[in-house]
Every structure is written in C-alpha cells, then in structure tokens.
Amino acid sequence: MTSNIGVVFDFDDTLAPDSTTFLLEEYDIDATEFWHEQFPARVQEGYDPTVAYLTLLLEQIGAKKTMGAATPADLKRCATELEKNLYPGVPDIFDALNEIVAQYEGVAIDYFVVSEGIESLISGSIISDHCTEIYASRLATDGSDVFSGIKRPISFTDKTRYLYEINKGITASEARENPYAVNAEIPEDERKIPFDQMIYIGDGITDIPCFSLIQDRGGRVFGVDEAETTSAKQQAILDLGSPQRAGNLNSPDYTADGQLGSLLRLAVESLCTDSTIDQLEAL
Numbered sequence: 710m711t712s713n714i715g716v717v718f719d720f721d722d723t724l725a726p727d728s729t730t731f732l733l734e735e736y737d738i739d740a741t742e743f744w745h746e747q748f749p750a751r752v753q754e755g756y757d758p759t760v761a762y763l764t765l766l767l768e769q770i771g772a773k774k775t776m777g778a779a780t781p782a783d784l785k786r787c788a789t790e791l792e793k794n795l796y797p798g799v800p801d802i803f804d805a806l807n808e809i810v811a812q813y814e815g816v817a818i819d820y821f822v823v824s825e826g827i828e829s830l831i832s833g834s835i836i837s838d839h840c841t842e843i844y845a846s847r848l849a850t851d852g853s854d855v856f857s858g859i860k861r862p863i864s865f866t867d868k869t870r871y872l873y874e875i876n877k878g879i880t881a882s883e884a885r886e887n888p889y890a891v892n893a894e895i896p897e898d899e900r901k902i903p904f905d906q907m908i909y910i911g912d913g914i915t916d917i918p919c920f921s922l923i924q925d926r927g928g929r930v931f932g933v934d935e936a937e938t939t940s941a942k943q944q945a946i947l948d949l950g951s952p953q954r955a956g957n958l959n960s961p962d963y964t965a966d967g968q969l970g971s972l973l974r975l976a977v978e979s980l981c982t983d984s985t986i987d988q989l990e991a992l
C-alpha cells in the first residue's frame with residue numbers, strides 16, 4: 710500500500726508576498742488605504758473579513774472603474790508578474806521534495822495550496838503546475854467574463870474544510886458535485902492522506918485553525934515570517950486583534966540552505982523513513 714504525504718501551503722505571505730496587495734498595486738490602487746481603512750471599516754460593518762476584501766475588490770471592477778472590465782485572463786497576466794515575487798527556492802522546492810520521495814518505495818507526495826486569496830490569480834501562476842489542487846477564494850463572472858460577484862470565499866476557518874477533503878481523498882470535482890461529501894464518515898485508516906502525514910506551512914495569521922488541526926493530529930506545521938516586513942494585509946488583520954501563532958517561525962527561504970527549506974526537506978525525509986520502517990515491520 711502506498712503511503713501518501715500531503716504538503717499544504719498557505720499562499721499569501723507564505724509562498725509569495727500578499728497576492729491581493731500585489732494585484733491592487735498592479736492597478737495603481739492604494740493598498741494601504743484598502744487594507745487599513747476600507748477593509749477594517751467593512752469588517753466593523755459586519756462583513757466576514759474574506760467577503761469584505763473580495764467585495765471591496767469587486768467594487769473596483771467594471772466600466773469606468775479603476776480595474777476596468779477585469780476578467781480571469783487579466784488576472785492570469787498578473788499572475789505571470791506575481792511569479793517574479795515568489796520567495797527564494799519557490800518553485801524549486803517541489804522538485805527537491807519529489808527527488809527525496811523518489812528514493813523510497815511505496816511513498817507518494819502531493820502538494821496543495823489552501824488560501825483566502827483569489828483563485829484566478831494563484832492558479833494562474835507556476836505554482837499550479839506542481840499542485841494537485843489549489844483551493845482559494847473564487848469570483849463569479851458575468852456573461853462577458855467580467856468579475857461580477859463572489860462564488861466561494863475561503864475564510865480562515867473554511868480552510869480546515871479543505872484539509873478534511875485532502876485527508877479524506879475527496880477531489881475538488883467530487884466536492885463541487887457534492888459539497889457535503891466532506892462530511893462522509895471514513896475510518897481513519899482508510900483516509901487518503903492521514904493528518905500525521907501532512908505538513909502545513911503558513912504565516913500564522915489566518916492559519917491558526919489549520920495549525921491546530923494538523924498539530925493536534927500529529928502532523929507538522931511550519932510558520933513563515935519575514936522579519937523586516939509585515940504586509941499591509943497582515944498588519945490590517947493584526948490591527949483587528951488577530952493573534953499571530955506558530956510553533957516555529959522561519960524566514961520564507963525554501964532553498965536547501967534556508968532554515969525553512971532544510972526543515973521541510975528533513976520533515977519529508979523523516980516521513981519517508983517512517984513509512985519504510987512501517988512497511989518492513991508489516992512483513
């Protein structure tokens with residue numbers, strides 16, 4: 710039986726600086742005003758934080774608006790620019806981990822992104838070439854393919870739902886057919902990627918429910934923190950009163966020489982050796 714490892718990344722301020730801030734800046738929208746004035750004002754009005762920022766963004770889209778008649782193709786073009794900002798060692802980390810896993814029999818590895826960010830932007834980047842699935846906030850488009858509404862927001866607690874889908878081996882298309890499939894009762898030993906075979910990497914601000922879930926069930930979590938800079942979005946969420954929590958904080962350097970990069974390599978190698986020992990013991 711194959712032993713499956715799942716590596717789950719947050720995206721914003723984890724694999725790259727905040728993608729929404731990047732998008733705003735691409736369209737010359739004042740990101741500081743967006744995150745520090747408009748966003749908290751909407752949250753105080755009672756908007757869910759994810760719905761608040763997506764609504765504010767949609768208000769910039771349309772004829773004569775700052776972003777014009779923005780379509781998924783426009784975001785795909787932005788994604789190509791966004792790729793230039795990926796943190797050191799991204800996307801090479803995927804092949805580096807694949808090479809480790811390839812040295813072991815009967816071990817497979819899959820990568821996922823679970824993000825509050827905008828799906829068209831994140832999926833348009835090279836990251837999607839390496840991921841089994843990217844879960845991110847989805848916008849609806851109108852008949853002219855212009856962004857017109859919110860289809861699926863992913864808030865910080867929603868993120869755990871996708872961890873369960875990954876854990877239970879429910880594909881995104883199965884979940885689309887039946888969003889309640891995730892609630893199916895599946896015995897722990899029949900789940901595709903056990904939580905103790907999962908590694909979660911996030912910046913620790915909107916990742917706390919995911920960190921708790923994975924840690925409580927024996928998986929590993931790594932916190933990412935860029936010492937000198939806090940993004941406008943991170944600061945806005947901290948200003949609202951969010952704690953930042955992560956067992957260990959590492960700068961976002963995924964190269965073999967970076968602390969995070971080397972810890973990730975070690976964590977994957979350790980899961981591979983554990984699985985090899987389990988297989989031998991089972992003989």
Ligand SMILES: [Mg+2]
Binds near residue numbers: 719720911
């Ligand atoms: Mg983040």
